[in-house]
Amino acid sequence: MDRKEKNKLKKYLLLQRDLGFEEFYLPESSRPAGKITVKRLGIDRFSEAESLFQLETTIKRCKRCPLGKTRTKFVFGVGNPDADIVFIGEAPGRDEDLQGIPFVGRAGKLLDKMLAEIGLNRNDVYIANILKCRPPENRDPESEEVDECLPYLIKQIKLIKPKVICSLGRVAAQRILQTTMSLGAMRGRWFDYHGIKFMVTYHPAAILRTNSYMAGALQDLRRLAKTVNSMENGSK
Ligand code: SF4
Structure with a gap:
């Protein structure tokens, strides 16, 4: 997954999470290798306010x-x-x-x-x-x-x-x-x-x-x- 794809995925996940969704479906081709974590995707913690x-x-x-x-x-x-x-x-x-x-x-x-x-x-x-x-x-x-x-x-x-x-x-x-x-x-x-x-x-x-x-x-x-x-x- 290159940087552009990673940014796109990050935006998508951030929006979904803020809309209240807690589980996401990602097609095989969009899944980064290894475990996906909020930290790894660089999503900040404002949603925990x-x-x-x-x-x-x-x-x-x-x-x-x-x-x-x-x-x-x-x-x-x-x-x-x-x-x-x-x-x-x-x-x-x-x-x-x-x-x-x-x-x-x-x-x-x-x-x-x-x-x-x-x-x-x-x-x-x-x-x-x-x-x-x-x-x-x-x-x-x-x-x-x-x-x-x-x-x-x-x-x-x-x-x-x-x-x-x-x-x-x-x-x-x-x-x-x-x-x-x-x-x-x-x-x-x-x-x-x-x-x-x-x-x-x-x-x-x-x-x-x-x-x-x-x-x-x-x-x-x-x-x-x-x-x-x-x-x-x-x-x-
Ligand atoms: S708050 Fe951040 S994302 Fe929103 S318009 Fe300003 S710089 Fe852009």
Whole structure:
């Protein structure tokens, strides 16, 4: 097994483990000689973190992808560590990169207003992105960057154990659900993400560009709030 194949296998195993799978099937041709151990594959131990604080402390100097070298600040996530609702965006922008907090620019202020419409504020929910570091010039995340970073988000979700996840925009939803469906096809539906209800709405930045999306986004959030309210207490 050469280095490239080993890296590919490492990413696959890391993602599977963070998705909760404990046993893996590997075809004969993909099996390295000898015993496979986490240490041997170079997989770090962030998945053993028992709290968000511990996880953040473990990964905040991450340089698993090139964005680790160009970021100003690492943007872990913010909000209630025991939230019923987790909102997930795409990646930090300029303001977020400077402050180290997700959704603090114009889009973030709009998100705050949208939350207020359903009687919530950012201390009631948890907000994160699929990437923890800003892509230069706010370009779209590269697949390799998401592959490296997504396990961190999955671990955050496992620690928070929300009742509902709401993707802000198409990109985060496609990467988390591993689908190529359009935003239009995903909106208005509930998906199941490892037992957690998952829905998609417009990214606030898209609403800033196209005001007419606001009505639909608020409709989505009201549906989300209604669903969370109707779910039985004590299931966490
Ligand atoms: S984007 Fe994620 S994987 Fe890449 S350096 Fe930042 S924290 Fe690490």
